[in-house]
Amino acid sequence: MTKEFLVDQIRKKQSFLCIGLDVDLNKIPEHLLKLEDPIFEFNKAIIDATHQFCVAYKPNTAFYEAYGLKGWQALEKTIDYLNKNYPEIFTIADAKRGDIGNTSRMYAKAFFEDLGFDSVTVAPYMGKDSVEPFLEFKDKHTILLALTSNEGAFDFQTKTVDHTELYKKVLITSKSWGNSQNLMYVVGATKAEYLTDIRKLIPDNFLLVPGIGAQGGSLEEVCKYGMTQNVGLLINSSRGIIYASSAEDYAEKAAEQASKLQQSMTVILRNQPKCK
Numbered sequence: 632m633t634k635e636f637l638v639d640q641i642r643k644k645q646s647f648l649c650i651g652l653d654v655d656l657n658k659i660p661e662h663l664l665k666l667e668d669p670i671f672e673f674n675k676a677i678i679d680a681t682h683q684f685c686v687a688y689k690p691n692t693a694f695y696e697a698y699g700l701k702g703w704q705a706l707e708k709t710i711d712y713l714n715k716n717y718p719e720i721f722t723i724a725d726a727k728r729g730d731i732g733n734t735s736r737m738y739a740k741a742f743f744e745d746l747g748f749d750s751v752t753v754a755p756y757m758g759k760d761s762v763e764p765f766l767e768f769k770d771k772h773t774i775l776l777a778l779t780s781n782e783g784a785f786d787f788q789t790k791t792v793d794h795t796e797l798y799k800k801v802l803i804t805s806k807s808w809g810n811s812q813n814l815m816y817v818v819g820a821t822k823a824e825y826l827t828d829i830r831k832l833i834p835d836n837f838l839l840v841p842g843i844g845a846q847g848g849s850l851e852e853v854c855k856y857g858m859t860q861n862v863g864l865l866i867n868s869s870r871g872i873i874y875a876s877s878a879e880d881y882a883e884k885a886a887e888q889a890s891k892l893q894q895s896m897t898v899i900l901r902n903q904p905k906c907k
């Protein structure tokens with residue numbers, strides 16, 4: 632999917648919501664556990680009930696890898712279901728990969744070619760040759776970790792190296808890599824106060840922003856400092872939406888939460904002069 636198509640979808644749906652499909656068998660409604668593929672059935676119901684309120688879905692691969700072959704098959708069925716039924720939706724494999732070039736090439740092939748995701752999250756710390764194999768894919772997007780939502784972000788990412796914070800070095804350096812128009816970055820919603828500085832360095836790239844809801848980040852703060860003329864934001868919520876209820880009405884309750892966020896986003900877009 633091209634960036635232009637994603638921006639069109641955001642404008643059409645008046646939403647820049649990404650729903651995280653982080654499926655934990657200990658949290659899903661009990662009646663689903665009797666089915667042959669509870670993870671896929673859960674995702675299918677959530678997707679059918681929420682797709683009109685969001686522009687992206689982000690399964691975090693850890694939640695599938697944890698269940699072995701069955702988990703990986705459920706991931707494959709989920710992305711196939713999305714690509715077949717909702718091709719206008721942007722898909723993110725949250726896998727946080729990155730290795731020597733020869734190995735990264737295989738990760739890129741796995742997520743872009745074999746599974747057919749539009750994007751994948753990548754850790755930048757092995758450098759240019761570990762990221763470029765992902766960037767070689769046309770109309771696919773590489774989402775580099777810049778400043779993450781967790782406390783541990785302060786262990787390395789905000790430390791100063793050669794007079795610059797490390798997360799800023801990641802932004803400045805990666806901008807010069809090949810096909811960097813297909814680069815997006817992760818910035819945690821809990822780090823909204825850093826967004827003004829971040830936007831000075833990367834005024835146009837999309838940001839994937841997790842950490843609203845369960846982690847305490849604020850949608851309004853993120854939009855105030857992070858929004859661009861092309862919106863430039865995909866705001867993720869996982870647990871806050873998919874576990875809104877653990878009863879049989881889980882999909883309906885998830886839709887209610889997604890709809891609430893979508894409505895807040897519509898108001899923000901309407902009041903944001905930059906985005907009109």
Ligand SMILES: O=C(O)c1cc(=O)[nH]c(=O)n1[C@@H]1O[C@H](COP(=O)(O)O)[C@@H](O)[C@H]1O
Pocket residue numbers: 651653691725752778779780781817818819841842843844845846867868869870871
């Ligand atoms: O790359 C991510 O998506 C990510 C980066 C980050 O800095 N913080 C973060 O929470 N995430 C992911 O975003 C999702 C957040 O989930 P909730 O806190 O349940 O909304 C999880 O899948 C996390 O692994």
